[in-house]
Structure formats: C-alpha cells, structure tokens
Amino acid sequence: MKKPELLVPASSLEVLKVAVVFGADAVYIGGEAFGLRAKAKNFSLADMEEGIRFAHERQVKVYVTANILAHNSDLEGVREYFAELKQVGPDALIISDPGIFAIAREVCPEIEVHISTQANNTNYMTYQFWHKLGVKRVVSARELSLQEISEIRKQIPADMEIETFIHGAMCISYSGRCLLSNYFTGRDANQGACTHPCRWKYAVVEETRPGEYLPVYENERGTYLFNSRDLCMVGHIPELVEAGIDSFKIEGRMKTALYVATVARTYRKAIDDYFCSEETYQANMPWYLDQIVGCTYRRFTTGFFFGKPDETSQIYDNSTYVKDYTYLGVVGEKGAQGLYRIEQRNKFSVGEPIEVMKPDGTNQKAVVQSIQDEDGNEMGSAPHPKQVLYIDLGQPLAKFDILRRQEKEDQSDE
Numbered sequence: 001m002k003k004p005e006l007l008v009p010a011s012s013l014e015v016l017k018v019a020v021v022f023g024a025d026a027v028y029i030g031g032e033a034f035g036l037r038a039k040a041k042n043f044s045l046a047d048m049e050e051g052i053r054f055a056h057e058r059q060v061k062v063y064v065t066a067n068i069l070a071h072n073s074d075l076e077g078v079r080e081y082f083a084e085l086k087q088v089g090p091d092a093l094i095i096s097d098p099g100i101f102a103i104a105r106e107v108c109p110e111i112e113v114h115i116s117t118q119a120n121n122t123n124y125m126t127y128q129f130w131h132k133l134g135v136k137r138v139v140s141a142r143e144l145s146l147q148e149i150s151e152i153r154k155q156i157p158a159d160m161e162i163e164t165f166i167h168g169a170m171c172i173s174y175s176g177r178c179l180l181s182n183y184f185t186g187r188d189a190n191q192g193a194c195t196h197p198c199r200w201k202y203a204v205v206e207e208t209r210p211g212e213y214l215p216v217y218e219n220e221r222g223t224y225l226f227n228s229r230d231l232c233m234v235g236h237i238p239e240l241v242e243a244g245i246d247s248f249k250i251e252g253r254m255k256t257a258l259y260v261a262t263v264a265r266t267y268r269k270a271i272d273d274y275f276c277s278e279e280t281y282q283a284n285m286p287w288y289l290d291q292i293v294g295c296t297y298r299r300f301t302t303g304f305f306f307g308k309p310d311e312t313s314q315i316y317d318n319s320t321y322v323k324d325y326t327y328l329g330v331v332g333e334k335g336a337q338g339l340y341r342i343e344q345r346n347k348f349s350v351g352e353p354i355e356v357m358k359p360d361g362t363n364q365k366a367v368v369q370s371i372q373d374e375d376g377n378e379m380g381s382a383p384h385p386k387q388v389l390y391i392d393l394g395q396p397l398a399k400f401d402i403l404r405r406q407e408k409e410d411q412s413d414e
Contacts, residue, residue: 001241001242001275002246003271003275004240004241004245004246004247004248004271005025005026005061005246005247005248006023006024006025006026006247006248006250006264006267006268006271007024007025007026007027007028007063007163007247007248007249007250008022008023008024008026008027008028008250008260008263008264009027009028009029009250009251009252009253009255009260010027010028010029010051010253010260011029011042011253011254011255012042012043012047013043013047013050013051014257014330014343015255015256015257015260016029016051016054016055016062017051017054017400018257018260018261018264018330018400018402019260019261019264020054020055020058020060021359021400022260022261022264022265022268022359022400023264023265023267023268023269023359024060024264024268025060025061026060026061026062026063026091026247027051027055027060027061027062027063028062028063028064028065028094028249028253029042029043029048029051029062029063029064029065029253030042030043030064030065030253031043031045031048031064031065031066031081031085032044032045033077033081034065034066034067034068034070034074034077034078034081034100045084045087045088048062048064048085048088048090049088052088052089052090061091061092062090062091063090063091063092063093063094063114064085064090064092064093064094065093065094065116065253066078066081066082066093066094066095066100066104067094067095067096067097067116067118068096068097068100069096069097069118070097070099070100075099075100075103078100078103079103079107082103082104082107082108083107083108085108085111086107086108086110086111089111090111091111091112092111092112092113092114092136092137093108093111093112093113093114094114094115094116094139095113095114095115095116096115096116096117096118096119097119101113101115101133105133105134112136112137113134113135113136114135114136114137114138114139114163115130115135115137115138115139116139117139117140117141117142117165119138119139120141121138121139121140121141122140122141122143122144122148123152124151124152124154124155124156125155126138127152127155127156127160127162128155128156131156131157131160135160136159136160136161137160137161137162137163137246137247138160138161138162138163139163139164139165139249140152140162140163140164140165140245142165142170142171142231142303142304143304144164144304145304145305145306145307146239146240146243146305146306147243147307149162149164149243149244149245150242150243150244152244153243153244153245154244161246161247162244162245162246162247163245163246163247163249164240164245164247164248164249165231165249165250165251166231166233166240166245166248166249166250166267167230167231167232167233167234167248167250167251167263167267168230168231168250168251168252168263169228169230169231169251169252169298170228170229170230170231170251170301170303171228180197181193181194181195181196181197184197185197228298228301229298229299229300229301230298230299230300230301231251231300231301231302231303232292232300232301232302233302233305234266234267234270234288234289234292235285235288235289236302236305237270237271237274237281238274238278238281239305241274248267248271250263250264250267255295256295256327256345257327257330257402258294258295258325258327258357258402258404259295259327261357261359261402262291262292262294262295262357263292263295265291265357265359265361266288266291266292269284269287269288269361270284270288287361291361293322293324294324294325294357294404295325295327298322299322323407324406324407325355325404325405325406325407326346326404326405326407327345327346327402327403327404328342328344328345328346328348328354328403328404328405329342329343329344329345329389329402329403330342330343330400330401330402330403331356331397331398331399331400331401331402331403332399333399334397335390337372337376337390338392339370339372339390339391339392340390340391340392340393340397341388341389341390342388342389342390342391342403343386343387343388343389344382344384344385344386344387344388344389345385345386346385346405347381347382347383348368348381348382348403348405349368349371349380349381349382350368350369350370350371350379350380350381351367351368352367352368352405353365353366353367353405354366354367354368354393354403354404354405355403355404355405355406356393356395356397356401356402356403357401357402357403357404358398358401359400359401364395366393366394366395367393367394368391368392368393369391369392369393369394370391370392371389371390371391372389372390372391373387373388373389373390374388374389374390376390
C-alpha cells in the first residue's frame with residue numbers, strides 16, 4: 001500500500017512554515033484572487049514565492065487554489081493571474097470551473113491541475129472524464145462513503161489520484177455549492193465571499209404571527225439548524241488507506257497556526273504509526289484522540305464515510321466550539337539577549353504556566369520567566385495581539401515551536 005500524502009491548509013506564510021515543520025507532505029494555499037476563502041489573509045505573490053521555496057527545500061509540495069465558479073468578468077484576470085503563478089512555480093492548481101481549467105492548460109500547462117471538490121466529483125465516470133483531459137488528481141465530494149470511494153478507485157486508471165477531506169469543518173451544502181450567503185447578504189460563496197450563514201442562530205415563525213419567534217431548543221446556547229459538526233477520521237486511518245485514497249486533506253485555510261500544528265502533527269504520527277504496524281497505530285490511539293482536541297473545534301463526526309448519518313451519528317448540531325487551549329504564538333529567532341522572538345496572539349503574563357508544542361509530538365510544560373518589548377522594556381503581561389515580544393521560558397526553544405495555554409473550562413462561540 002502506498003502511504004497517502006498528508007495535505008494541510010495554510011492561511012499565511014507563517015502558518016505554511018508551521019505546517020511544513022509539523023509534518024505536512026503538501027500544503028494548499030490561496031492567492032489574493034480567485035480562491036474560495038476571500039476572507040482569509042491569503043498570500044501575496046512574494047509570500048507565495050518564499051513559501052514555495054521554504055517548502056521545496058524540505059521536499060514538501062505547495063498547491064494553490066483557484067476554485068471559484070467564474071463569471072465572464074473574471075476570465076481575463078484569471079489569465080493574468082496564472083501568468084504570474086507560472087513564475088513562482090507551485091506544484092499544482094486546484095480548480096473547479098472548466099473555463100478556468102482551459103485557461104490553466106493554455107497559460108501554464110507545465111503546472112498540474114487538481115479538480116476541486118466544488119466540481120461535484122461523485123462518480124468514477126467523472127474521474128475518467130477529467131483523466132482524459134490530462135488531470136492527475138480529483139478531490140472527492142464530501143458526500144461519498146468509503147465504499148463509493150473504493151469503487152471509484154477500482155474504476156479509474158492506477159496513475160490517477162483521489163484526494164479526500166478527512167478532517168475539519170463541513171459545509172451543509174452539496175459539495176460546498178451554497179446560495180445562502182448570496183441570498184442573505186449578496187456575498188457569493190461560490191466566488192469566495194461566504195458569510196457562513198449556516199452557523200447563524202435561527203428560529204421558527206408562523207406566518208399569521210409575525211414577530212413571534214418559536215425556538216427549537218437544542219441547548220442553552222440556542223438553535224443552529226444548519227450547523228455541522230467537524231469531521232475527524234484520525235481513528236479510521238486503516239479504512240481510509242484501504243479505500244485507495246492518495247491524499248488525506250485537512251480543511252482549514254482560515255485557521256490558526258495552533259490548529260494547523262495540532263492537526264498536522266497528530267495525523268502525521270497516526271499515518272506513520274499505521275505504516276509501521278497496525279498494532280502500533282492501535283496502541284497509540286489514546287494519544288491521537290487526546291492531541292486532536294488541542295485546538296478549537298466543534299464536536300466530531302465521521303461524516304458520510306460510513307453511509308448516511310443516522311440519529312446516533314448526527315452531523316447537524318449546535319454551534320458550540322470546544323476550546324481546550326488558547327493559542328499564544330509561534331517561536332521565532334533567538335535574540336542577542338537569549339530571549340526568543342514571538343508575535344503575540346493572545347494575552348499571557350509573567351509567572352503563568354504555559355505549554356510548548358514540539359513537532360516531534362512532545363508537549364513541554366513551562367513558566368513564563370520574562371517578557372520584553374522590542375525596546376528591551378520589561379513587561380508584566382502581553383495584552384496586545386500581534387505585538388512583537390521577546391520571552392524567556394527558562395528552557396531552550398526551537399523556531400516554529402507553538403506556545404499555548406490550557407484552559408480550565410471549555411469556551412464557546414468564538
């Protein structure tokens with residue numbers, strides 16, 4: 001059996017580097033146009049070039065999304081954008097629109113094209129269609145079961161690859177093709193501007209009694225009729241491999257470095273352990289399940305992989321996030337005074353116990369000994385997000401270590 005690729009998202013250059021260091025085989029990113037995460041920070045061409053260089057130096061691939069459903073007014077811009085991408089050299093483009101696909105083949109035929117899940121890839125004849133057009137990889141629709149994916153694997157050429165989402169947030173709509181955002185706000189989900197109305201709170205109104213909102217109670221936080229749980233398949237690596245999936249894809253191009261590091265590190269070890277032996281994988285299952293909750297997440301589901309969900313594996317749920325850890329920052333270079341540079345992401349204080357996440361799977365306890373600003377002034381706490389600081393934790397650190405704080409209680413609705 002071929003070891004599957006672990007494909008991890010990145011919202012910024014910093015997160016790309018974290019994904020690479022924490023175990024990704026490939027990273028997918030968005031440029032400043034034509035991707036489905038317009039609200040994400042995304043990559044300038046300069047950042048993209050640096051990120052690709054960083055990844056390639058470590059034998060990691062980089063894929064760029066251009067998976068909007070294009071309108072006429074988009075096409076010339078796409079052509080210009082692909083000409084620019086040709087110069088920075090990503091390993092593949094992720095595309096859903098046949099028109100954009102045609103432009104990619106014309107402008108940069110040397111760059112591989114992967115067909116996005118947005119293209120509704122639900123059967124083996126669709127895969128065969130794309131293969132005849134020169135496509136190497138197709139991303140399966142999230143509505144498919146493992147049995148259906150296994151059947152696709154049997155019916156397509158051996159050199160064609162199946163990429164499948166195996167972890168992260170799920171969309172209520174068919175392969176992500178949703179009109180709710182456009183209807184409510186005029187922002188088109190299929191052009192990257194989704195406002196995620198499926199996460200909003202709704203009530204029922206009877207037509208003859210306008211203004212009387214009749215809640216459908218789920219819990220004390222309200223009712224979230226369209227909201228899905230998060231997908232998590234870390235406990236089912238054998239089934240995913242046996243189905244013939246070539247690339248295990250993590251959702252989350254708007255997530256933090258803590259999320260990316262946590263998920264990448266956990267799946268990296270799970271995949272490697274399984275390919276060492278199934279006994280090793282099963283023995284380490286408690287570690288995977290303990291570590292995967294180290295970032296903000298909704299309650300987990302296995303989605304459609306084992307058939308249509310029933311009442312015992314319901315996908316749609318309340319909007320409550322579980323947050324066991326708070327992200328504090330990524331460790332940077334060691335300064336002249338022996339302190340480590342970080343760009344602070346959440347408040348922490350001198351004397352506070354925190355945790356250091358290492359790419360090798362270890363978590364080290366630490367206490368904040370000292371915090372200084374860029375001018376060398378001592379600070380008792382770090383209250384300002386994104387402030388550049390220099391810290392001493394009383395122990396050596398490595399660049400790209402992740403700093404986090406364990407929370408006593410779950411926090412919700414971030």
